[in-house]
Amino acid sequence: MTAKEWISFVRLYGPIPTKDNLYDENLRRHARRRGIKQVLFTHPYEKIVLPCFDLSAAPPASVILTGTAGDGKTFLCGRVWEMLGGDPDTWAGQKTHFQLELTAPAVAAQDTPRKVTLHIVRDLSAWVPIQGADWPAEKRELLLRFSRSIFQPNPSELFLIAANDGQLVETFKRLLPDENVQRAKDTIEDLLVSDQSERPRIGLKLFNLSRGSSSELLELALGAFLGHEGWSTCYKEASASDQLFGQECPVRRNYELLKQEIVQSRLRDLLDLCDQNGLHVPVRQILILLSNSVLGHPHVKDHLMSASDVPDVVAHSRSQASLYNNVFGGNLPESRRANSLIFDYLERFQIGRETSNRFNNLLIFGESHEHLQEQFHTFIGSDHFYGADSAFLAAKQDYIEGSDESPEAARRFLELLTSQRRALFFKIPNEQTDDLNFWELTVFKYGGEYLEHVLSALRSGRAIRRNLLGRLVRGLNRIFTGMLINSEHELFVASSASLSQVRVCRFLAERISVVPRLGEFIAVNLSLKKRPSLDVILNNELRCSFELTLTRYEYLSRVAEGAMPNSFSKECFEDVMAFKSRVMRDLGKRSGPPSESGEIVFRVLDLDNAGSAREERIGVLV
Numbered sequence: 001m002t003a004k005e006w007i008s009f010v011r012l013y014g015p016i017p018t019k020d021n022l023y024d025e026n027l028r029r030h031a032r033r034r035g036i037k038q039v040l041f042t043h044p045y046e047k048i049v050l051p052c053f054d055l056s057a058a059p060p061a062s063v064i065l066t067g068t069a070g071d072g073k074t075f076l077c078g079r080v081w082e083m084l085g086g087d088p089d090t091w092a093g094q095k096t097h098f099q100l101e102l103t104a105p106a107v108a109a110q111d112t113p114r115k116v117t118l119h120i121v122r123d124l125s126a127w128v129p130i131q132g133a134d135w136p137a138e139k140r141e142l143l144l145r146f147s148r149s150i151f152q153p154n155p156s157e158l159f160l161i162a163a164n165d166g167q168l169v170e171t172f173k174r175l176l177p178d179e180n181v182q183r184a185k186d187t188i189e190d191l192l193v194s195d196q197s198e199r200p201r202i203g204l205k206l207f208n209l210s211r212g213s214s215s216e217l218l219e220l221a222l223g224a225f226l227g228h229e230g231w232s233t234c235y236k237e238a239s240a241s242d243q244l245f246g247q248e249c250p251v252r253r254n255y256e257l258l259k260q261e262i263v264q265s266r267l268r269d270l271l272d273l274c275d276q277n278g279l280h281v282p283v284r285q286i287l288i289l290l291s292n293s294v295l296g297h298p299h300v301k302d303h304l305m306s307a308s309d310v311p312d313v314v315a316h317s318r319s320q321a322s323l324y325n326n327v328f329g330g331n332l333p334e335s336r337r338a339n340s341l342i343f344d345y346l347e348r349f350q351i352g353r354e355t356s357n358r359f360n361n362l363l364i365f366g367e368s369h370e371h372l373q374e375q376f377h378t379f380i381g382s383d384h385f386y387g388a389d390s391a392f393l394a395a396k397q398d399y400i401e402g403s404d405e406s407p408e409a410a411r412r413f414l415e416l417l418t419s420q421r422r423a424l425f426f427k428i429p430n431e432q433t434d435d436l437n438f439w440e441l442t443v444f445k446y447g448g449e450y451l452e453h454v455l456s457a458l459r460s461g462r463a464i465r466r467n468l469l470g471r472l473v474r475g476l477n478r479i480f481t482g483m484l485i486n487s488e489h490e491l492f493v494a495s496s497a498s499l500s501q502v503r504v505c506r507f508l509a510e511r512i513s514v515v516p517r518l519g520e521f522i523a524v525n526l527s528l529k530k531r532p533s534l535d536v537i538l539n540n541e542l543r544c545s546f547e548l549t550l551t552r553y554e555y556l557s558r559v560a561e562g563a564m565p566n567s568f569s570k571e572c573f574e575d576v577m578a579f580k581s582r583v584m585r586d587l588g589k590r591s592g593p594p595s596e597s598g599e600i601v602f603r604v605l606d607l608d609n610a611g612s613a614r615e616e617r618i619g620v621l622v
Contacts, residue, residue, distance in 0.1 A: 001036050003237040003244055004307035006230030007251065007295070009036050014291035014304045015332060015340050024075045028092055039287060041224040043072050044212055046079055052205055053084060053158060055104035055116060059203060062150050062159040064188065066168055067209030070284025070341075073162035076209075077122040080160055084118065096127040097142075102158070117157045119146075124163035128171050135175070143175055147184035150204040165192060165208075195529070214271040214281040221286045222267075226259055243311050250313060250321035251305060253385050254294040257323045263426050267327070269451055273444070274345050276455070276531060276550045285342040289327065296326030303331045322386040324423035328352070350443040352422035359441060363420050364396060375436070379427045386423055392416050446557045450550055458526045469524060472534060472548075473514055475556030477613075479565045479576045481505050486611030489514050491522060491536065493583055494605050503566065508603035508615060510587050512536060524548065542586045546579045 012030055031038045045065075052061045065073040081091050086100050097119065104114035119142065121127050129135055149155035163171070169192070172185035187199060191206040198205045234252070238245040245252045257263055267289075271281055295304040297313060298320055305313060305321065313321055325331065328351060329343030337343045361369070366376030367388070380387045395413040397403075421441050428438040439448040449468070457464050470488030477485040481494045482504035491512040494505040514522045519539045527533040532548040546552070555572040559565050566573050602618045 001034070001230060001233055003230075003234040005034060006036065006228075006233055007244070007305075007307045009034060009230070010291050011295060011302070011304045011306060012291075013039065013287045014295060014302070015288050015329075015336060015343075016302050016304065024072075024078065025092065028078075032092065036230065037228070039221070039224050039228055041220040043076055043079070043283075044216060044220070045072075045076060045207055045209060049076055049160075049207065050080060050083060053080065053102065053118060053160070055102055055114075059153070060116075060158060061198070061203045061205050062146065062155075063161070064168065064204065064206045065160070065162045065209060066165050066192070066206065067211075068280065068282050069164065070282035071209035071212075071280075072283045073209060074122045075283075077120050077160055077162050081120055096123050097121050114154075115156070118160065119157060120160045122162050124161055124171060125167045128167075128174075131174075140175065143171070144178060144181065147172075147175075147178070147180040150184060150187070150202055151180065152203065155203060168192075210280045210282070212280075214275050214286070215268045217281070217283055218268055218271050218286050221283065221290060222258070222264060225287070225290045226255070231255060242307070243314050244307050248314050248318070249310055250297070250318050250385070251294060251310065254321065254323040254326070257426075258290070258293055262429060263323075266426050269447075270346060270349065272451065272455070273349075273447060273550050276450070277348075278549065279345045279348075281342055281345060285340070288340060289342045292329065292331070293323050293326045296323075296329075296331035297321045298331045303333075303336070319386055319389050319391065322419060322423065324386060324426055325419045327426075328422060330419065330422070348443070349447075351425050351441055352418040352420075354441055354443050355417075355421055356440045358436065359421060359424065360417075362436075363417060364400065367393075367396075379424055380420060383423070383427075386419075392420070444550060444554050446554050447550065449557075450553050454524065454532055454548070454553065458524070458532055459530075464524050469514065469522070471560045472524070472553075472556050473522060475558075475560035476534075476576065478559050479556075479573065480580050481605060482565070483605070483607055484611050485607065485613050487613050490613075491583075492605060492613055493580065493587065495584070506605045508605045509584055511615075512538070512583075536583055538586055538590050542590055544579065544583045544586055546576075552576075 009030070012027065027038055030036075049063055049065070051057060052063050054060060065076060067073060078091050081098060081100065082088055084100055084102065086098065091098065100118040100120070102116045102118050104116055128139065145157055146159045146161075149157050149159065161168075169185065169189060172181055172188065175181045176185070184204075187202055187204060188206065191197065191199070191204075192208070195208070195211070197207055234245040234255075238249075238252070240246050243249055271286075274281055292304065297303060297305050297309070297317070299317060300306070300309045300313070320331075322330075328346050329337040329340060332340070332343065337347065362372050362375055363380070366372035367381065369376075376388075395409070395416055398409060399413050424436075425438050425441050428436050433439075433448060437445075437448070439445055444450070453468060454464050473491055474486060474488045477487055477492050481492055483506075485492060491514065493509045493512065495507050495509060496505045512520055512522065520537055522534070522536050524532055524534050527545065527547060529547075532553070534546045534548050536544040536546075538544070551569070552572055552575065555569050556576075558568055565576075604616045604618060606614045606616065608614060
């Protein structure tokens, strides 16, 4: 392996049109043909899946691997095949169904060891006949045997099947009618819907790889990618003649930036927040991100640098190879970026497109401003690769002086500003966030707070800070009532007097204490899905939970600080109103039977000038 061959191999992991990285078997073939080791790491689910086929354990079980495309289902199947003694050359072929004979150890000395056949279907969608076609007898029979085996105490056959959710359920529907198939289908649907992995007395375990941590996968992928021996080869062969991996090479600079802890920690934070918003990032997409980060450039073939591109890039357009821009797919055309899951997810943070006066002043006037010069030099001026180069300084000067007012000049300067803001997101250390809060460069101004004071606190078993809980309650109060209530100690649940979709609700149903009182309280806890949940506890039996995704946390925080509830996010508004309906339903369960006194009491909510809630009771005889 030479440095040029390694760089060429790394390109295969990037967002290339040939899509050779879509399938693990393709990358295996490329690696074997070129004599280069793949970028490999132990998948987090490997230590969970492999013991399922340990015949010395009680009892072994068949396994279904599901999840989104690129989650590593086929790769895990291959690992199980090889670790149980399967031939790697056989796996590298075109087949999708493989068989392996396993031997169960004898219980007693006189017993004959029991033989068990392991069937591996590494891609169910490629193995089953297309929709509308007849089932080949052998394939139908194999799935019928699977359906029987998972309900047998000591089956002679075990199965490992990789499938996407929709294909999985649809396959078993097509096999009906059959009693065992129906039971198997019901079990699979039950596990998928309940997000569970197994049921008692059923020899099947279903693992949804999309439930894994994206940030954990990134950590593992970073170790494998950055630690690959190919980079050592690049350092050994670095020379000034072709400039590949020399001191001025952007590939080397990007590789070394990616090794920095601050860059890695920001990437981990972004993927952790993706998970909290329900956006899982598969392994394949993480490898696309890493390859593009190091090799990305907007003006080379496939927008990924090869060894032959480096001399010209160094001479004319080195600043456009910036890792800080490549992380967000800035080197790619918009259509390609939108079709890559990872860049679509990261684009939702709007990093670099959001800003504040502080950051704009730093970038535009910081070079000459006496109070900003030091920060400008630290974060921008001293970066001779991707900082204030001649192109940026010239465009900035034209902008300040207004010497070029053409739309093209304005567009170019805005692109340069966006790139520099993205760089600041990765450069500003945590200890300087009080002065320069880099989360203001994203659409989630409270993202850092959510990570540090909510997620981190809950994961370590601590309660979130009282003022944060108070702010969330204030945001809920303003949405529940449609009034600018400032109360943080009680949750006011109110309704309107009409059936119209009015925003202001003055008829109070209940005031729920935040601190424990008569069995009721409000708290933020980790849910079973390991996500923050705002829980309204009415008594020992009645609990209403509202999952606090990053977006919902941002929404409630902004409303609490003065944003209009229905202007920030219509979807979030509807989610909160649905939560309010559940709280009111449970309040109805708690209140007991209606009074027989002949009087109806209306509790009317009003505010004083300070935003404090006042309650007036009006009785009506009936």
